Amino acid sequence: AQSVTQLDSQVPVFEEAPVELRCNYSSSVSVYLFWYVQYPNQGLQLLLKYLSGSTLVKGINGFEAEFNKSQTSFHLRKPSVHISDTAEYFCAVSEVTGGGNKLTFGTGTQLKVEL
Amino acid sequence: EAQVTQNPRYLITVTGKKLTVTCSQNMNHEYMSWYRQDPGLGLRQIYYSMNVEVTDKGDVPEGYKVSRKEKRNFPLILESPSPNQTSLYFCASSLTAEGANVLTFGAGSRLTVL
Numbered sequence: 001a002q003s004v005t006q007l008d009s010q011v012p013v014f015e016e017a018p019v020e021l022r023c024n025y026s027s028s029v030s031v032y033l034f035w036y037v038q039y040p041n042q043g044l045q046l047l048l049k050y051l052s053g054s055t056l057v058k059g060i061n062g063f064e065a066e067f068n069k070s071q072t073s074f075h076l077r078k079p080s081v082h083i084s085d086t087a088e089y090f091c092a093v094s095e096v097t098g099g100g101n102k103l104t105f106g107t108g109t110q111l112k113v114e115l
Numbered sequence: 116e117a118q119v120t121q122n123p124r125y126l127i128t129v130t131g132k133k134l135t136v137t138c139s140q141n142m143n144h145e146y147m148s149w150y151r152q153d154p155g156l157g158l159r160q161i162y163y164s165m166n167v168e169v170t171d172k173g174d175v176p177e178g179y180k181v182s183r184k185e186k187r188n189f190p191l192i193l194e195s196p197s198p199n200q201t202s203l204y205f206c207a208s209s210l211t212a213e214g215a216n217v218l219t220f221g222a223g224s225r226l227t228v229l
Contacts, residue, residue, distance in 0.1 A: 009155070032215050043119075043205060043220035044158075051215050090157060094214035102173075103218060105150075107157040 002027035002093050006106035013081055014114055021076040021109045023065075023091030030096040033074040034103070035065055038088045047089070050074065061085065086113045117142045121206050121221035128196055129229050136191045136224050138206035144219075146212040147189040148173070149181065151202040152223075158205065164189055165212045196228040 003026045013019045025031060032051050036044040048059025055067040065076045074091060091106040119140045128134055140147065148163040150173075160173030164183040178200055180192040189208075193200060204224045209216035 004157075006157075034217070036220075041223075043222045044207075044218075045220070046217050049215075049217065096214060102160070102163075102214070103148075105157040105159075107155055 002031060002095055002102075002104050004091050004093055004104055004106035006091055006109050008109050009107065010110045010112065012112045012114060015083055016080050018079050019077065019081050019085075019111065021089050021091075021111065023074045023076065023106060025072050025074065025091070025093045027072075027093060027095060031093045032096060033065075033067060034092040034094075035059065035063070035074070035076050036090045036092060036105075038090065038108075040087070044090065047076070081111070081113050083113050083115065085111060087111060117219070119206055119208055119219050119221035121204070121224045123224060124222065125225050127227045127229065130197055131195050134193050134196060134226075136193075136204055136206075136226070138189045138191065138221060139187050140189075140206075140208040140219070141187065142208065142210075142219065143186065144208035144210055145186070146210070146216070147183065147206065147208045148218070149179070149189070149191050150205045150207065151175065152205060153202050161191070161204075163212075193226075196226075198228050200226065201228045202226060 005024045034049045035047040038044045050067045058064045088108045094103045145166045149161040150158040152158045162181040164170045206221040207218040
């Protein structure tokens with residue numbers, strides 16, 4: 001069974017500063033990796049995904065993430081955050097050979113951007 | 116507009132009073148799923164459906180039922196709600212059950228059981 005760890009439950013950062021949200025996963029098979037964002041009072045929407053190929057993936061709103069197989073990590077980064085990036089961010093994995101689109105989520109990281 | 120629609124968005128009920136949260140998608144997706152979101156626990160899968168008349172348990176199915184009689188609808192039924200089912204519920208769908216497919220989420224249904 002797969003699992004996802006997001007060690008930081010909250011990350012405060014000033015506007016225009018860089019940010020990294022950490023995600024580590026555990027799985028005995030190959031995985032697909034996702035970052036979803038949840039703005040206040042909304043559902044989740046996809047930021048970016050890693051399926052195969054280049055380990056650096058770019059998503060919407062200037063976010064990017066790097067898949068590191070040896071460290072089983074998929075950290076999310078943005079070089080300069082904006083107030084509108086304040087939201088909760090979820091890392092998620094699904095197994096390549098799994099059925100039922102079993103997406104396992106981390107516990108989420110609340111990003112709070114301050115002026 | 117392609118979307119997943121959940122109703123009601125907010126509901127307060129009492130212990131034991133049966134309720135149904137509806138979910139409908141207009142994207143002709145085969146796969147649908149229900150999650151609950153609780154503080155500090157992230158999202159946990161309740162039930163999923165790989166196609167019409169095919170449903171299966173997720174990680175936390177106790178106290179819930181689902182049905183998939185039509186491709187577009189996937190209602191979540193709480194036969195006898197209890198306070199530990201107070202949560203934020205999300206319905207999601209994807210084209211197929213294959214793991215690479217991106218899930219489209221509804222806006223959520225906040226349920227309080229007194």
